[in-house]
Every structure is written in C-alpha cells, then in structure tokens.
Amino acid sequence: MSAFLAIYLREMLILRRRILRQAASWAVSPLLYVLTFGCALGATFQVGGRSYLEFLIPGLVAMASMTQAFAIATEINVARFYFHAFEEFQAAPVGRLSYVLGETLAGISKAIVAIAIVLAIAWLFGVRLHYGPFFWLAVLLDSFAFASLAVAMAMLVRSHADQTLLTSFIITPMGFLGGTFFPLDGLPAWARGVLNLLPLSHASAAIRADAFGEPPRALHFLVLAGFSAVFFILACSTVGKARD
Amino acid sequence: MIRIEKLKKSFGKKLALDSLSLSVGKGELFAFLGPNGAGKTTAIRIMTGLSRKDSGTCEIAGADLDREPLKAKRLCGLVTQNVNLDGELSVAENLDIHGRLFAMPGKLRRQRASEYLGYVGMEDRAKDLVKTLSGGLKRRLMIARALLHGPGLLFLDEPTVGLDPGIRRKVWSLIKRINQDGVTIFLTTHYIEEAEFLAGRVAFIHEGRLIQEGTPAGMIAKVGEWAVDTFEGGAMRSDFFASREEAGSFLAGLPAGGAVRRANLEDAFLDLTGKRVL
Numbered sequence A: 001m002s003a004f005l006a007i008y009l010r011e012m013l014i015l016r017r018r019i020l021r022q023a024a025s026w027a028v029s030p031l032l033y034v035l036t037f038g039c040a041l042g043a044t045f046q047v048g049g050r051s052y053l054e055f056l057i058p059g060l061v062a063m064a065s066m067t068q069a070f071a072i073a074t075e076i077n078v079a080r081f082y083f084h085a086f087e088e089f090q091a092a093p094v095g096r097l098s099y100v101l102g103e104t105l106a107g108i109s110k111a112i113v114a115i116a117i118v119l120a121i122a123w124l125f126g127v128r129l130h131y132g133p134f135f136w137l138a139v140l141l142d143s144f145a146f147a148s149l150a151v152a153m154a155m156l157v158r159s160h161a162d163q164t165l166l167t168s169f170i171i172t173p174m175g176f177l178g179g180t181f182f183p184l185d186g187l188p189a190w191a192r193g194v195l196n197l198l199p200l201s202h203a204s205a206a207i208r209a210d211a212f213g214e215p216p217r218a219l220h221f222l223v224l225a226g227f228s229a230v231f232f233i234l235a236c237s238t239v240g241k242a243r244d
Numbered sequence B: 001m002i003r004i005e006k007l008k009k010s011f012g013k014k015l016a017l018d019s020l021s022l023s024v025g026k027g028e029l030f031a032f033l034g035p036n037g038a039g040k041t042t043a044i045r046i047m048t049g050l051s052r053k054d055s056g057t058c059e060i061a062g063a064d065l066d067r068e069p070l071k072a073k074r075l076c077g078l079v080t081q082n083v084n085l086d087g088e089l090s091v092a093e094n095l096d097i098h099g100r101l102f103a104m105p106g107k108l109r110r111q112r113a114s115e116y117l118g119y120v121g122m123e124d125r126a127k128d129l130v131k132t133l134s135g136g137l138k139r140r141l142m143i144a145r146a147l148l149h150g151p152g153l154l155f156l157d158e159p160t161v162g163l164d165p166g167i168r169r170k171v172w173s174l175i176k177r178i179n180q181d182g183v184t185i186f187l188t189t190h191y192i193e194e195a196e197f198l199a200g201r202v203a204f205i206h207e208g209r210l211i212q213e214g215t216p217a218g219m220i221a222k223v224g225e226w227a228v229d230t231f232e233g234g235a236m237r238s239d240f241f242a243s244r245e246e247a248g249s250f251l252a253g254l255p256a257g258g259a260v261r262r263a264n265l266e267d268a269f270l271d272l273t274g275k276r277v278l
Helices: A002-044 A052-070 A072-082 A086-091 A096-124 A133-156 A160-177 A189-195 A199-211 A218-242 B040-047 B069-074 B091-101 B106-119 B135-147 B165-180 B192-198 B216-223 B244-252 B265-273
Strands: B002-011 B014-024 B029-033 B055-060 B076-079 B153-157 B184-189 B201-206 B209-214 B226-232 B235-241 B259-262
Touching: A002 A052, A002 A072, A002 A096, A002 B091, A052 A072, A052 A096, A052 A133, A052 A160, A052 A199, A072 A086, A072 A096, A072 A133, A072 A160, A086 B076, A086 B091, A096 A133, A096 A218, A133 A160, A133 A199, A133 A218, A160 A199, A199 A218, B002 B040, B014 B040, B014 B055, B014 B201, B014 B209, B029 B040, B029 B165, B029 B192, B040 B055, B040 B153, B040 B184, B069 B076, B076 B135, B091 B106, B091 B135, B106 B135, B135 B153, B135 B165, B165 B184, B165 B192, B184 B192, B192 B265, B201 B216, B201 B265, B209 B216, B209 B265, B216 B265, B226 B244, B235 B244, B235 B265, B244 B259
Parallel strands: B029 B184, B029 B201, B076 B153, B153 B184
Antiparallel strands: B002 B014, B002 B055, B201 B209, B226 B235, B226 B259
C-alpha cells in the first residue's frame, strides 16, 4: 500500500510548490459570488428567514468541494498527456486500488483547502455558521464522490480537450443547478425530481442543514455514499483502460 | 530474462507487431534496431505494461505479464523515449517517489538515490527542479531513477534520441557500465552506431516483424565486411566483399571510381529490406 502514499505524496508536493497561486485562484470565484449574489443581489431578499449570503455560503462550500475534487482530473491529464509521468505509475508495481486511492485522496485534500478558503471569505463577510461533524462528513463524501468520478473520467478521455468538455457539460451545469444558489423547494415537482438525482443537490442540502444547525437527514448521506461507492468502483475498473 | 512469443498488436487497421517472438538471456545487452514506426516502442511498451497486446505471451524473468504483472514490473526498470519526469518536482523528489512506488524502505531510498546520482554524475543536482535540467541531464536522471529499485532488467527505449553527440557518448558509456555491473539491457534504437557500439546481440525489426537476429559482427559478415560505394545514374550503389583486397580490386576496375569502407548494420538491414534504418 506504500504505492498509494507515493501517488498522494506526489500530488501534495506539486500542490506545495503552487500553493500561493492556487489558493489565490481558488479564492476568485467564491469572492465574486459572495460580492455579486450574496452582498449586492442578496441584500434585497431572504431565503427561509435567513439572509441570502448565509444561504449561499453552504452552497459555495458544496460547489468548491465538487469542483476542486474534480479538478484532480486535470492534474492526471497533465501527467498523462503533457509530462507523460503517468507512464511511471503504469510501469511500476502499483495496483489499481492504490492508484485510485492516492489520486482520490489528493482530490479530497485539495477540496478541503478550497473549502477553507470559502469559509475564510464567509468569516470576513461576517457569516457565522455551524460547522459540525455532519457538515464535514457531507463535505468528505461530496469530494470523495467527485474525486473518484474525476479519476474515472481522466482514464477514459483521449485528450486534454475531452476533459474540458466533460467539465463544461457535467460540472459547470451541476454547480449551478445542484442547490447551490437557490432552494430547490420552489421548483416544479418534475424539475425538483430531476435535480434531486444530482449528487451535488444532496451535498448542498446536507451541508446547509448542518451549517444552519438543523438535524441531518440520512437520505442525503446515503445517496452521497452510494454515488461515492459507484464512482470509486468505476475509477478502479477504468485504470487499465488508460493503456493503449 | 525475456521470452515473448507470437506477440501481436494492432492500432486500428495498422498491424504494429506481427507474431513477434524473441528471447533475451540474463546479462545480455540486446538491441532492437529498426526504422521509426517499425514496432520497437510498441514491443517495449507491451513488455513493461504500458500497452495491451492483442495476443501472444510475454514472460519477464519467469513472471508471466498476464498472470503476475506486478511481479514482472518489480523486476524491470524502464527509460521511456519521452522524458516522463515530474518537471515541477526536484531531482531528489522524483527519485523518492519512484522508490516509494516500488515499496523501498526510507533509508534504502535515500542511500540508493545518493549512490545512483553519483553513478550518473549528478550528485550535486539533487535539489534542482527537474524542469531546470538540460535534456542530457534529464536522460541521465531517468536512467538513475530506473535503476533505483535494483532491477535485473533495464528497458531503454531510444535512450539517446535528441541528444548531441558528446552527451550521447557519455550515455553510451553509462549503459555499458550498467550492463557490466550485471543488469540485462533491452535497448531500442534507430542509430546504427549505437547498436554496433553497445549491443552483444542485435535484432532487426521491420513492419512489426523480426527479420533477423545475431551478433553485430555476424550480421555484417553475412553481407560482406567491406563495401564499395559508387554513384551511378543519379543513385548510390553499394557492393559488398569479404575482404578489403577484394573490394580494392573491384574499385580498381570501376572507371567512375568510388569509395571503400567497412560495412555496417545499416548495410545488413538494407540488404534484407531494401530500406534504410534512418
């Protein structure tokens, strides 16, 4: 199992070299959302008796968790198609499980750093929420699911351009529709039904519930755990497909 | 050390390897010589687990690549044609990650990293970022990395491609030394002089098929050890002879003149395929 640590350590060493640039880039989107949607637009209305800014922050946490965990796919593709460093793993005695575990854990770690930045921005804007164990459990399941999906997709794509398409067609729409910016309750039943199929909808709901000090709903955690398991198994089964 | 039988691989309709069979013994320095696109890299990628084969068998030091892929990989080192180092990591970090991938204990990793950096003449570059190294240093680092876990078999895929002649000679000396230290080497190249200088045994590969194998001297002797090059009707022609005297007599009878030289593996390849290696 030391191979899984090697994969993880490599990603963390690269992150350490880039951390200042990376942290600055991770702060840009949440800061813009907080300023435009949270402060400017959100000042005119409330959601469920809370300010829109308070409603928005858990959604941004869920979105940051998803996008930064999924971004591990880009790192893998750079290693595969640009630096060819992926060949080093293919030629080494590294099992599929070790590889997927190492990359998934790296995706989760990056997501946690990105979430810390979102929470720091929230604190700077005066938002004080509850960050209990269920908040972090939901964050972990959300990032685990999307990091696993990222590994699977990174193994299946044939070029870096394909990866960009996946982000445009899957991650960006989910980021906007998965209960991050607006409550799903106000939607027609059919739309709510469709959006409830998205893992991010359940992550947003679970994170928001704990942030607001509400009791957790098992359904959200079960759905996230289910997606995590399916995506992780998918990732393990696709590692061999990256060979030509 | 290596035994492959009836190896086949296609990319779409293009047949890259056509029932390739060969074996390499322990301690050999074996060169796979052929033009670009002949199937050399495909063969090496299959033997090291980077590519899948369509059919055939492949055994590395007694371990079947299908049944025991991790065991086979543990016994091999690989230097790929592309530089596949992590440019954003330092020299020492690249070696450390490699050692961890092969489950080497920390003390042994550090000891071997220091030893092999010295071996390739890079002991003072451990802290440098790889992206700041020259092409020749990157190639030497790749060799040090491939040796770090102590493999008995080293695959070198075009190890000197893109290097200037001076650096190429240094890499050749290094490869010779590694082989003399007991490591079996499987080398692919399209440089004639590289195969002649380094290899104890050479195999020609052409359009995915192994067309001849033997010692460089033996393969050249089959064609004739001496060549006379003449230029007739806008094309160059080479005639081969067993001795320099025979070549000289032939040249003396040519009204347009020509040049006598020693035959090489390129001539042997040309004789078999009608095509040049380069």
